[in-house]
Amino acid sequence: xxxxxxxxxxxxxxxxxxxxxxxxxxxxxxxxxxxxxxxxxxxxxxxxxxxxxxxxxxxxxxxxxxxxxxxxxxxxxxxxxxxxxxxxxxxxxxxxxxxxxxxxxxxxxxxxxxxxxxxxxxxxxxxxxxxxxxxxxxxxxxxxxxxxxxxxxxxxxxxxxxxxxxxxxxxxxxxxxxxxxxxxxxxxxxxxxxxxxxxxxxxxxxxxxxxxxxxxxxxxxxxxxxxxxxxxxxxxxxxxxxxxx
Amino acid sequence: xxxxxxxxxxxxxxxxxxxxxxxxxxxxxxxxxxxxxxxxxxxxxxxxxxxxxxxxxxxxxxxxxxxxxxxxxxxxxxxxxxxxxxxxxxxxxxxxxxxxxxxxxxxxxxxxxxxxxxxxxxxxxxxxxxxxxxxxxxxxxxxxxxxxxxxxxxxxxxxxxxxxxxxxxxxxxxxxxxxxxxxxxxxxxxxxxxxxxxxxxxxxxxxxxxxxxxxxxxxxxxxxxxxxxxxxxxxxxxxxxxxxx
Ligand SMILES: Nc1nc2c(ncn2[C@@H]2O[C@H](COP(=O)(O)OP(=O)(O)O)[C@@H](O)[C@H]2O)c(=O)[nH]1
Ligand SMILES: [Mg+2]
Ligand SMILES: [Zn+2]
Ligand SMILES: [Zn+2]
Numbered sequence: 001x002x003x004x005x006x007x008x009x010x011x012x013x014x015x016x017x018x019x020x021x022x023x024x025x026x027x028x029x030x031x032x033x034x035x036x037x038x039x040x041x042x043x044x045x046x047x048x049x050x051x052x053x054x055x056x057x058x059x060x061x062x063x064x065x066x067x068x069x070x071x072x073x074x075x076x077x078x079x080x081x082x083x084x085x086x087x088x089x090x091x092x093x094x095x096x097x098x099x100x101x102x103x104x105x106x107x108x109x110x111x112x113x114x115x116x117x118x119x120x121x122x123x124x125x126x127x128x129x130x131x132x133x134x135x136x137x138x139x140x141x142x143x144x145x146x147x148x149x150x151x152x153x154x155x156x157x158x159x160x161x162x163x164x165x166x167x168x169x170x171x172x173x174x175x176x177x178x179x180x181x182x183x184x185x186x187x188x189x190x191x192x193x194x195x196x197x198x199x200x201x202x203x204x205x206x207x208x209x210x211x212x213x214x215x216x217x218x219x220x221x222x223x224x225x226x227x228x229x230x231x232x233x234x235x236x237x238x239x240x241x242x243x244x245x
Numbered sequence: 246x247x248x249x250x251x252x253x254x255x256x257x258x259x260x261x262x263x264x265x266x267x268x269x270x271x272x273x274x275x276x277x278x279x280x281x282x283x284x285x286x287x288x289x290x291x292x293x294x295x296x297x298x299x300x301x302x303x304x305x306x307x308x309x310x311x312x313x314x315x316x317x318x319x320x321x322x323x324x325x326x327x328x329x330x331x332x333x334x335x336x337x338x339x340x341x342x343x344x345x346x347x348x349x350x351x352x353x354x355x356x357x358x359x360x361x362x363x364x365x366x367x368x369x370x371x372x373x374x375x376x377x378x379x380x381x382x383x384x385x386x387x388x389x390x391x392x393x394x395x396x397x398x399x400x401x402x403x404x405x406x407x408x409x410x411x412x413x414x415x416x417x418x419x420x421x422x423x424x425x426x427x428x429x430x431x432x433x434x435x436x437x438x439x440x441x442x443x444x445x446x447x448x449x450x451x452x453x454x455x456x457x458x459x460x461x462x463x464x465x466x467x468x469x470x471x472x473x474x475x476x477x478x479x480x481x482x483x484x485x486x487x488x489x490x
Contacts (some may be wrong), residue, residue: 016325021315127327245315
């Protein structure tokens with residue numbers, strides 16, 4: 001099953017998984033004077049798409065591919081008997097997931113970003129366990145980086161790996177673009193226009209991420225952006241802030 | 246908790262400055278020897294509330310944690326409770342067993358109430374300094390929270406508010422549901438607040454407590470200098486959950 005509707009639900013910013021409290025480094029970039037206006041926002045979003053966004057999407061694809069092809073997409077019955085949770089553990093290639101997590105962390109120099117990644121991953125897992133109970137999610141380890149969790153969620157919702165990548169990329173730009181209207185004097189219509197202008201780039205990046213993620217994870221390029229690492233570290237030290245990151 | 250059950254989760258909502266943090270301090274001061282208590286605060290810009298409570302010395306510091314809500318305190322207790330839920334669960338598991346976890350809302354306006362997905366019971370805090378007529382205005386929190394606290398009653402004479410009248414109005418608006426006038430300077434009122442918490446906890450442990458949802462947000466006003474008319478009225482109906490302001 002490949003579900004277009006499930007894809008739309010997962011990509012919807014209103015999905016209750018805690019993402020709205022984060023600006024993906026935009027708040028700090030504005031504070032540092034790196035982003036000042038709509039053109040700055042466009043550049044920020046394009047940069048994010050081609051760096052962290054693409055890399056995270058590739059890891060989501062790698063996690064998707066580390067899980068069994070026949071992962072059932074039906075919701076588990078609400079009772080969690082030991083039989084069911086062991087099915088979950090069987091499906092789960094835990095060692096492979098932990099390796100992927102280590103590969104992603106190795107490409108994320110900022111300790112703050114690593115902490116945020118695992119917090120968001122744990123949040124997404126916690127929420128999806130309630131939204132769509134499934135043995136794979138029940139057995140899935142906590143504290144993994146969010147892109148790894150996206151891979152599992154894409155699997156249990158019946159998305160393709162490329163669609164899972166597209167979701168990660170979508171979130172990578174819509175998160176900061178919607179945060180922008182709370183952070184700077186900017187027309188919300190223009191902020192959304194900036195996302196639409198990136199539509200082609202986003203589609204293409206999803207395909208590239210799928211190619212990277214289907215190969216050897218060790219070969220996924222380290223596309224993190226040094227300024228976002230700095231922004232995350234600076235942000236942690238700021239006492240007065242609207243967004244958690 | 247020791248009998249295998251989780252802690253009672255108690256939400257504290259109400260407008261900024263009415264005394265939510267102080268109510269938590271009052272409850273902890275009165276009950277810290279009797280119950281194992283943990284606290285989650287939801288600040289808007291800083292971790293001021295967590296710091297205030299740590300400084301008050303009413304609980305061991307490590308049992309007070311701040312959650313950042315990305316400029317949207319009402320979303321964090323209603324539309325997307327994931328961050329708070331995870332924080333509560335982490336606190337419960339780190340300090341197992343806890344008897345009561347208090348969750349302080351970031352405080353927004355008169356309309357935000359906790360979702361039953363997050364708390365078992367909630368109290369709504371108003372203060373006499375906000376004016377004697379606030380209690381008559383109603384709304385989901387004033388009308389249907391498990392308890393309405395009218396705080397700072399010691400200030401009544403200084404702000405020309407007839408405290409007894411305000412309490413009567415509140416009782417009328419709540420059709421007999423409990424209302425307490427509280428001042429941290431009047432020990433018997435703090436004891437009455439503690440007695441209410443004790444009673445809810447006893448009902449929760451016996452399994453006699455049913456969480457009540459005070460209901461969704463009423464239409465409300467957001468001040469916004471840049472909008473025509475200096476702000477806008479809106480509700481938080483579906484489709485508007487992730488609104489920005
Ligand atoms: N006079 C008086 N002031 C109080 C009382 N409770 C709280 N306050 C003051 O009211 C202010 C806001 O209280 P706080 O608990 O931080 O409100 P919150 O924003 O709702 O958490 C602080 O300056 C408190 O010292 C009270 O019972 N009497
Ligand atoms: Mg407070
Ligand atoms: Zn809001
Ligand atoms: Zn609102």
